[in-house]
Amino acid sequence: MKIGILGGGQLAAMMAQAGAPLGMDFVFLDPAADACAGHHGQLLVDDWASAPERTELAACDRLTCDFENVSAEVLEALAERQTVRPAPSAFAAAQDRLTEKQLFEELEIPLAPFAAVDSRPELLAALERIGYPAVLKTRRFGYDGKGQAVLRGPEDLEPAWAALGGNSLVLEGWVPFEHECALTAVRSASGEVRFYPPSWTLHADGILRVTLAPGRLPEPTVTEAQARLKRLLDHLDYVGCLTLELFAADSGLLANEFAPRVHNSAHWTIEGAETSQFENHLRAVADLPLGSTAARGESIMLNWIGALPSIERLLEVPGLSWHDYRKQARPGRKVGHATIVAADRDQLIERVETVKSRLDRQWAPWLDRALGALG
Amino acid sequence: MKIGILGGGQLAAMMAQAGAPLGMDFVFLDPAADACAGHHGQLLVDDWASAPERTELAACDRLTCDFENVSAEVLEALAERQTVRPAPSAFAAAQDRLTEKQLFEELEIPLAPFAAVDSRPELLAALERIGYPAVLKTRRFGYDGKGQAVLRGPEDLEPAWAALGGNSLVLEGWVPFEHECALTAVRSASGEVRFYPPSWTLHADGILRVTLAPGRLPEPTVTEAQARLKRLLDHLDYVGCLTLELFAADSGLLANEFAPRVHNSAHWTIEGAETSQFENHLRAVADLPLGSTAARGESIMLNWIGALPSIERLLEVPGLSWHDYRKQARPGRKVGHATIVAADRDQLIERVETVKSRLDRQWAPWLDRALGALG
Numbered sequence: 001m002k003i004g005i006l007g008g009g010q011l012a013a014m015m016a017q018a019g020a021p022l023g024m025d026f027v028f029l030d031p032a033a034d035a036c037a038g039h040h041g042q043l044l045v046d047d048w049a050s051a052p053e054r055t056e057l058a059a060c061d062r063l064t065c066d067f068e069n070v071s072a073e074v075l076e077a078l079a080e081r082q083t084v085r086p087a088p089s090a091f092a093a094a095q096d097r098l099t100e101k102q103l104f105e106e107l108e109i110p111l112a113p114f115a116a117v118d119s120r121p122e123l124l125a126a127l128e129r130i131g132y133p134a135v136l137k138t139r140r141f142g143y144d145g146k147g148q149a150v151l152r153g154p155e156d157l158e159p160a161w162a163a164l165g166g167n168s169l170v171l172e173g174w175v176p177f178e179h180e181c182a183l184t185a186v187r188s189a190s191g192e193v194r195f196y197p198p199s200w201t202l203h204a205d206g207i208l209r210v211t212l213a214p215g216r217l218p219e220p221t222v223t224e225a226q227a228r229l230k231r232l233l234d235h236l237d238y239v240g241c242l243t244l245e246l247f248a249a250d251s252g253l254l255a256n257e258f259a260p261r262v263h264n265s266a267h268w269t270i271e272g273a274e275t276s277q278f279e280n281h282l283r284a285v286a287d288l289p290l291g292s293t294a295a296r297g298e299s300i301m302l303n304w305i306g307a308l309p310s311i312e313r314l315l316e317v318p319g320l321s322w323h324d325y326r327k328q329a330r331p332g333r334k335v336g337h338a339t340i341v342a343a344d345r346d347q348l349i350e351r352v353e354t355v356k357s358r359l360d361r362q363w364a365p366w367l368d369r370a371l372g373a374l375g
Numbered sequence: 376m377k378i379g380i381l382g383g384g385q386l387a388a389m390m391a392q393a394g395a396p397l398g399m400d401f402v403f404l405d406p407a408a409d410a411c412a413g414h415h416g417q418l419l420v421d422d423w424a425s426a427p428e429r430t431e432l433a434a435c436d437r438l439t440c441d442f443e444n445v446s447a448e449v450l451e452a453l454a455e456r457q458t459v460r461p462a463p464s465a466f467a468a469a470q471d472r473l474t475e476k477q478l479f480e481e482l483e484i485p486l487a488p489f490a491a492v493d494s495r496p497e498l499l500a501a502l503e504r505i506g507y508p509a510v511l512k513t514r515r516f517g518y519d520g521k522g523q524a525v526l527r528g529p530e531d532l533e534p535a536w537a538a539l540g541g542n543s544l545v546l547e548g549w550v551p552f553e554h555e556c557a558l559t560a561v562r563s564a565s566g567e568v569r570f571y572p573p574s575w576t577l578h579a580d581g582i583l584r585v586t587l588a589p590g591r592l593p594e595p596t597v598t599e600a601q602a603r604l605k606r607l608l609d610h611l612d613y614v615g616c617l618t619l620e621l622f623a624a625d626s627g628l629l630a631n632e633f634a635p636r637v638h639n640s641a642h643w644t645i646e647g648a649e650t651s652q653f654e655n656h657l658r659a660v661a662d663l664p665l666g667s668t669a670a671r672g673e674s675i676m677l678n679w680i681g682a683l684p685s686i687e688r689l690l691e692v693p694g695l696s697w698h699d700y701r702k703q704a705r706p707g708r709k710v711g712h713a714t715i716v717a718a719d720r721d722q723l724i725e726r727v728e729t730v731k732s733r734l735d736r737q738w739a740p741w742l743d744r745a746l747g748a749l750g
Contacts, residue, residue: 017395020414023699039395274694288686292693296671318667319649324398
């Protein structure tokens, strides 16, 4: 079985690491010559638009993506001749924040109030309706907090418009949330859906820093969130893993956005679940039976942003698994992560305390938040 | 960190899979152009004897082996200019069954009676002393039951001598054992030793078929076996993982042989231990801190010999992880394995029953033996 992946970043690399023991070979397409998945298969260095002409991709049994902004047109051209999973329509829906929010509304998935903004008068009208604070975001190509401006009050309006005006935008009401969380599911071509336990997530500067899994949410809340996510998956006739990011607000869970691919918030599943998201995505894509999504113990995942911390000091922590993406260090770049798995909550707390004593102090407030959630 | 591995089989491949997330690159030397580790790094196709001349190996930060019969002379030549772990002396000791047994004796590690046999009169004298049943084995290059003949009584003497006479041999007393087991340890360059839980192993036709881990042995027996293995590791100033195979006899554990490398009986550690044998071997070789060797739940490993069974039926079993070595099917060849991990013994029994119903019936007696050991 040969799998072609559009995108050659760490998500593609981790898919290849999960797929090799299943007997799969991988081909990656990425515009960057140093794309890190190149360590795990054949790397084609080319523009996304070249995909339909590349014979190496045409020779693959299945195509999938590690990147959600591959143009839906390119994916549709590929889907005309071979199996692309998930289908291009899922990308089209996720690539535009307005379409995405309208889809949530249509499927009765609760979310914060929002409005399309294409002009300054529309922004003023939207603020009138939604009120401050609010977040102005580009409809397309935003990720990890890029293309966003928070409007705390009227004084933030001009700088935000100067930065983002001219793009197609969406204004979102600011949700006062207790914490963020993520729900990852895998769906097979026959429509079977399995859910990973929801996770507790912590972002800083728009980038995920910490995931705890399983997160602690009341059972009825989880059941309801799963039903909503299932409506989305079924609507898209989705095949593979998908993550829905949510705000845990007073009024319940509110959808933020979804990613039609494997997702950073579910990296903990490599060591912390019976089957990882990467393996389950590939199983779905390749028409193999889905694997168990049950958690194995209690996990915390820490994202290494910009540069790796000292491996020597951290590998001494029991239950810690290291993931070096082999990317060049650069501010704001995801260059690796670590997951610590423990048998139970008390052991996890002890291990997190050890990690905290060995990490740079920028980590202290984030790990204190996590320890508070583990409580 | 670049690691060179002499040998490019599945053990090398699984080392590379464990090392990639640690940021390691791999170069393999193997005489076979289709050596399966080639999927995971640069494969040099050449004789073992070429190793000292290959600049790609000279450029490695560390060298190790996935194969115990690389000549100690070649390893010594390499060790003169770079770090080879474990040291060549460990290979020299393991490559000759007579040296190996004499070393066990010297270190007061109990084993079955044995005698060197280089001629027919020596064989008769050895049989006089040891008695029937006994096993005649070549001193060198035996593995997976090859180069062996069982002598149940005088009628087996002539055929065994016809098959093996002319080689340097060793006669071993036949040990009536309840079961076989294996003890794997990892030792760092600073002398720290960590033990994996001992496993219960089942062989058929000289080839490992099933491992259960943790195996059930009385605590004093385990402590004593660990002390013996530590004497061996310290004597060899060993760096990396080593497995000691043992017979559980009425008189206690008797040493069979040791392997100066990662070992088939510890494949369960990939999913079933906090740190796999492959990662811990590399951590030791690369002077990184050793990882926890604690078990995660209860595991069973099944070896796929000759050909892979149907992946579709087996991936439905919860907690089952598949390992396709991507080797051509051939009778007697190890082409893959699967490990099933469960939270506890009852869940493992249930999962083994499910697997049994989905495998060819040659598996029934082996799995019944395993269920008996679990029971």
